[in-house]
Ligand SMILES: *[C@@H]1O[C@H](CO)[C@@H](O)[C@H](O)[C@H]1NC(C)=O
């Protein structure tokens with residue numbers, strides 16, 4: 098009698114455990130989900146892989162949207178011949194006149210350097226490309242790539258070294274800054290051999306497919322947007338609060354609003370040593386330097 102009572106009570110518990118075990122597919126599930134070509138999104142233990150072959154690229158997206166925060170991914174890029182491929186890690190809002198912050202990793206032939214292109218779209222307008230090479234080989238190990246976004250700045254970081262800052266000059270110079278639309282976080286891999294490598298001259302060599310970028314971590318700390326609630330009050334909550342259900346909003350504390358001295362030095366170093374192209378210094382394209390470029 099006592100035994101069967103115990104068994105009766107244990108069964109639902111056991112079922113719950115089995116169900117939750119089968120549902121926990123990977124540690125990535127809390128934050129992101131496959132969003133393009135699910136059969137090319139591969140979970141392997143603690144790793145996630147995005148695959149590109151001649152049938153498709155692939156991608157994932159965050160489950161939530163955020164207004165301010167920091168999104169990071171630890172990525173090992175396609176090794177060997179990656180020419181023609183692009184792996185992107187980015188944040189984007191939805192709808193017209195969208196905002197977007199991009200990392201695009203432009204592949205190359207075996208042994209030739211990857212380039213990292215960054216760009217920002219603000220109210221639907223992009224054309225803010227910068228390109229850098231890296232101070233390491235991004236295909237042999239995992240490195241972290243992050244975007245920090247708060248009311249004062251958007252910062253692109255590589256292994257916590259800032260490589261680009263877009264600061265809020267709205268009140269001083271009337272330059273648009275993204276501050277009232279939530280953004281989701283995305284990553285994808287696709288064929289871009291019409292432009293990615295040496296301006297499109299080097300094509301993807303499909304005999305080297307599949308091309309795989311590998312993720313060890315995707316981490317998002319931010320103010321999670323609640324859909325269906327009054328827009329203005331959500332903007333207010335995420336902009337003005339210091340604390341919420343996600344914890345302390347550390348990404349918009351005072352010391353996150355601008356680079357510290359050490360970070361400013363890192364930024365100068367990275368840009369002087371590794372910048373390949375900067376739209377701010379391209380008079381053929383912009384005879385008048387874009388306003389946000391003057392500091
Ligand atoms: C795609 O790749 C597969 C495997 O390498 C190959 O068998 C197939 O013919 C390719 N398809 C096209 C359209 O090139």
Ligand SMILES: *[C@@H]1O[C@H](CO)[C@@H](O)[C@H](O)[C@H]1NC(C)=O
Pocket residue numbers: 203204205206209210211212293294295296
């Ligand atoms: C690829 O390698 C070539 C030769 O080193 C270099 O000029 C180019 O900038 C590299 N990156 C891309 C994306 O083309």
